[in-house]
Amino acid sequence: MKQGTIFFFLRVLISIFKKTDYQKLLVTFDGGGTNFRKNLLPQYKAQREAMPEELYQQMETAKLLLEKTGITYLQLENQEADDLIASFVNQKTKDNPGLTFDIFTRDKDLLQLLSQNVNILKYINGKATLYTYDNFCQEYKFTPNSYIDYLSLLGDNVDNIEGIKGIGPVNAKKLIRQFQTVENIYQKVNDLPEITRHLLIDQAKLVLSNKKLISLVINISLPDIYEKCKFSWEKWKNNPELRQFCQENKFHSILKLLD
Template identity: 30%
Template sequence: MSDNRLLIVDGMALLFRGFFATSFTGNFMLNSKGVPRNGLFGFLNYFTDAIHTFQPSHVICCWDMGSKTFRNEMYEGYKANRGEAPVELVPQFDLAKELVSAFQVPNVGVVGYEADDCIGTLAKQLQDEYKVTIVSGDQDLLQLVDKQIEVAIMKKGTGNYEVFSNENFYEKKQLSPKQIVDLKGLMGDSADNYPGIKGVGEKTAIKLLKEFETIDRMLEERSSLTKGMQKKLEQYEEELEISRKLAEILTEVPIEFSADTAVWKNDLEQITRFLQEELEFHNTDRWLKKLTKELA
């Protein structure tokens, strides 16, 4: 394991990814009590692989705490396009947190905030002491890339990551991490259901930010824009402002946290007992091998 390497796991991202990767077959892997476990199975694959890949000394798992946050108060339509979680997934939410606890990894979440905000807060709090790696499938988190903070975006299949760091970010995105908020402000986000400027896609947004660096500077120098873009800025001024606020991850969530609670203990006996007795996963070798230092 690497000294002073902190892994922050986006729990919701891994659980949803694990669920949908297996549920399309209709196999929900029911236990003896009739509780589905397919999301947990996928979560375990991704979770143990991240530990195997990044070899952390400390691990934290962050979660959303309900569907409503301060962003819903800011914009009524925020994520309004998303339906309810599948009924087969619902009982797996609490079990996933119990599973993380069995690994002696702290679960972190704050009511009224998203997991992203908790991830951002912890990453910024701890970056001076640790090299922080954030594992998620959510590219919104790219705005957090900084000195000592990298974001590993999960790609198709287990064990496949695209890692964004300060050193490679511009080469990969043609922008700086700080410009990601303005990028999403201009484009909007159909997944989170906020508007941006209608008709402005990624290509146009990147071109504007390369020229002006920030939305604020673009607005100050709007006279140099095309007439069409000036009209769009006037027409969608409110949408642009609210989209930029919604896109920004907060990094000052009220979290009292000690990194001592996140030391990776790798208690294979406790982990095995929970997997076999509580979740009824009896063939645990696929996960335990990833956690065995000698085989890592």
């Protein structure tokens, strides 16, 4: 079986590890099943095709490889990976306010977690780049705390969440910069221009439902895995299980990166 997904996965990991001396690492996976979002919105992510069997098998192989090479991963039934990340970061920050987290993701929902201690690693112009709280504030002119509210107005096509037709990114940003939250907007909705007022009033139920859908869960009961997340790039790149896997699958370029 071809292992193209794992090849790409390893290339991404190595590109990140080579740049920063991370002391801890946790990989999260969606747990499948259903959760509260499906109950709120039956069509949530309904447009996404089921995972092909070949990709499923590669994901299982990837998890096995992580185990063999000493990388901790977390997957809980009925829980989305983003919620696991949000809960882990929130709970560990409470335990130790001085911790700093870099989250590697392509999911924009996680921008809501940005803080002075939480950064997002995302691809910009083909390179994994650190996107910070300050970067966000410069780009959006409001704080990450209000990002949920911004998306609540716009919706999210990726997750099949409908926004308010007639309010695009420019107007949504203006509203959030002025009011910070959708609740604040609706408290002052009668002060807004007529067209905007009617759009907001007509879609109030949708907007408030969107906020529940988009808000990440921060209180999932997690196993005590923090100490198991210890990581060393020097140790990992020389792991015999990793090198054997790459040799067996003819990942020659991966082996060169490891050297």
